[in-house]
Amino acid sequence: MSYAGKNLVQGSRELIAFRIGDQEFCVNIMSVREIRGWTKATALPHSPSYVMGVINLRGAVLPIIDLSARLGMRKAEPTQRHVFIVAQVKKRVVGLLVEAVSDILTVTDENIQPVPEVSSELEKQYARGILAIDKRMICLIELDALIPDTESEAA
Amino acid sequence: MDMNEIKEIFFQECEEQLAELESGLLKLNDGDRDPETVNAVFRAVHSIKGGAGAFGLDDLVSFAHVFETTLDCVRSNKLEPNQDVLKVMLKSADVLADLVTASRDGGGVDEGRSRGLVKELEALARGEMPSGGASAEPAKPAAAKPAAAKAAPAPAVAPTDDSGFQPIPFTFDGFGGEEEAVMAPTTFEVQFKPRRELYAKGNEAALLLRDLSRVGEMSINCDTSALPAFDKLDPEEAYFSWTIAVKTNKNEQDIRSVFEFAEWDCDLDVKVAQTVAEDLPMVPVPFDLSALDDDAGADDGNDGAEDQTVANAVSAAETASNVTKLAAAAARVEKKESQSAAAAAAAANAANAANSAGQTIRVDLDRVDRLINLVGELVINQAMLSQSVIENDTTGTSAINMGLEELQQLTREIQDSVMAIRAQPVKPVFQRMSRIVREVADMVGKSIRLVTEGENTEVDKTVIDKLAEPLTHMIRNAVDHGIESPEKREASGKNPEGTVKLTAKHRSGRIVIELQDDGAGINRERVRQKAIDNDLIAADSNLTDEEIDNLIFMPGFSTADKISDISGRGVGMDVVKRSIQALGGRISISSRPGQGSTFTMSLPLTLAVLDGMVVTVAGxxxxxxxxxxxxxxxPEASAIHSFGANQRLISIRNSFCPLVDVGxxxxxxxxxxxxxEGVALLVESEGGGQRALMVDAxxxxxxxxxxxxxxxxxxxxxxxxxxxxxxxxxxxxxDVDAVVAASRGQSLRQDSGMKSDMSLQATG
Incomplete structure (x- = not known):
């Protein structure tokens, strides 16, 4: 809960909301570089199940993370309608596979409610708050926590 | 390329080695006991010693040798690298850096300090722990640091500062103030003739003379004979020159240090006066120095100049050496800034030379690399564009197609030209080798001829840069161990003069460098024995000739009976192999007893592109x-044989080779x-041995x-x-080697650093 507390002292912010399955999530817009249409990724051997592979982003090799699998939901079955959110996480640039980008939200910290106590480890690890907008529930996630510093578990 | 340029390369390499040395020692200091760290430290000192030997930098060689001997004790676990030991070693690294700087820029180092350290290092090598001498030592560098730090801005600022003369801070540090034994003052005669550049850079002769007056009692003669008539006077020209007699108990160095930041812009001659000042040929012109003095206090402190002690002279020298050390330290921390400082220092010398060299430009390598990257993108993009045009174009005769073809041609030409920017002939490296051969041959009393071929073979700059070090090791080994002594050669009916042949050639998109000697070849019996002695192989292991030859690439292996100044500590060949592998190359050895050995290195022409076979594996x-x-x-079905539970072998011309399923x-x-259903790629991996990699197509x-x-x-x-x-x-x-290693039952997840060692051991 310490993160929710920390958020309260900050001002308004912009978030990008996107859809995975029937759930909506959002991330800070500052970490997002661009949104790209889906292309087939080249699989990597011995990679964790949520790493779909790598794609070519204007000459750079970009790893693609299946956000659905990473958040503990079932693996995505990518279609042409899926998109990659290209995001800067610490010093790395990664692509996050999501179903669709739905909205850009401008919110103040009052809009962000703390994550309720649930038993799921994943929610506790990545969720930083919940937003209620137009009767929708959008979960704010922290990208830094998604991709560990040393990708030792991926190696 | 003249000698100085070659030497400059050595000093650049020294810089890297010193950095490596220091970081390694610091790692050890932090408790790291990885043998590889010890090896890295050892190699750094060894490389400096080797290069220094080639250039006849005797002080550097002798110090590095002692240092190396002690490090060898650490490497062989005879000496535990505890804090005290490392303190001595880190200090030794500093002195080594000083010596390198002194060798490059001239000037000396604090002899007492290096001699003290030599004794300490020798004591450590004998197994004695650091004594009182060691504990007394650290005070010195600690005390010296602030002084050096104070002096720090001066070298960078003074030469270019146009706001006025920058006082020289450290000359005052030398004035300790202790008044003990009085040394008889000597009289120096200083000839000082400023050039116009001196004034142009904001220096002022009068202020320099005032500083000089602080060194000792002086009398000044100003030569105004060059002064033209007023209407012909150029206000920016320097017309005056001075002859100054300085009576001081300091040495010439102290006098010169007054002119430190002006010496490139003036004619300065300092010598001990044969005659007294009164005999000077010029008419003394009264020169009121006090008029210039805005702070008399500073001068008061110097009234006791005659009472200066011997110790002061020593400490002044130490300060001077600290400045050089500081320059080295600054070089490490702020490379760019020191480069500009060094450039300023060299500017005077280079100014003349620069005029003649207008044919080439120096370009930052980063810029070239960026260009290469962009061209790579261009090539890919062009290929993508052509592909989509072909897919969408049914007629096949459109103007677009023709335009695309031209674009393709252009991009290919651009790519070739860009690659050519980085390509350089191997000549400079080969030239360095010839001197090494001469020097080493002299040292070991052999007569050896170096024959080089294909010096104009071009290869990427990064490859050239990284080639020098392994090649030096190999040449030294060839001269020191490969070629026999003249007597032995004559006894076996050979020409007493040995030949080392160095060839470079292009072969199927790679550069192949061959080093051939006509010496005795590898003494396999001794190599095998040595490997057993050093616990590298089991005593009962059964090795082929090739495998025995390859043993010399293992770390810590040496067949030399005695440790020499040149080579023979067994650091050579494992370093060579590692460097070559790091470049994506391979090294192999073939040796025939009595006829010599040939080392063949095959390296990629560039590190940016690679020739590859595109295959399909499981989609x-x-x-x-x-x-x-x-x-x-x-493969045919009849050639595949099952072996054990799930291994399969393929027979190729009556030999059996394990099949590796890449998928x-x-x-x-x-x-x-x-x-x-697939295709087998027969690959050769590190440590010899072939494997057949199974791919689908x-x-x-x-x-x-x-x-x-x-x-x-x-x-x-x-x-x-x-x-x-x-x-x-x-x-x-x-990564073929990793896949082959995995097929041997080793985990793919293994640390890649260990890989080559492990695969070698697996064959041994």
């Missing part, structure tokens, strides 16, 4: 480096592929641009790097 496209592939073949090892498929052969996977992701076991193919998709480049 994935992979690139296999062409250099690893010996041959490809279509299985990379986890692309769960079941074993049917070899008959070969798509073709292509030059690919190497892309890092680590930049955004992490190292993937079994994969060397990535690349982007013409269709814009990423393809992975197979």
């Amino acid at each position: 994935q496209t992979l690139v296999v480096p062409l250099t690893a592939i010996v041959e490809t073949l279509q 299985r090892i990379l986890n692309f498929r769960g079941t074993q592929a049917n070899p008959v 070969i798509q073709g052969q292509r030059q690919v641009v190497i892309k890092s996977l680590e930049a955004n992701y992490t190292h993937v076991p079994g994969i060397a790097a990535a690349t982007i193919l013409g269709d814009g998709r990423v393809a992975l480049i197979l």
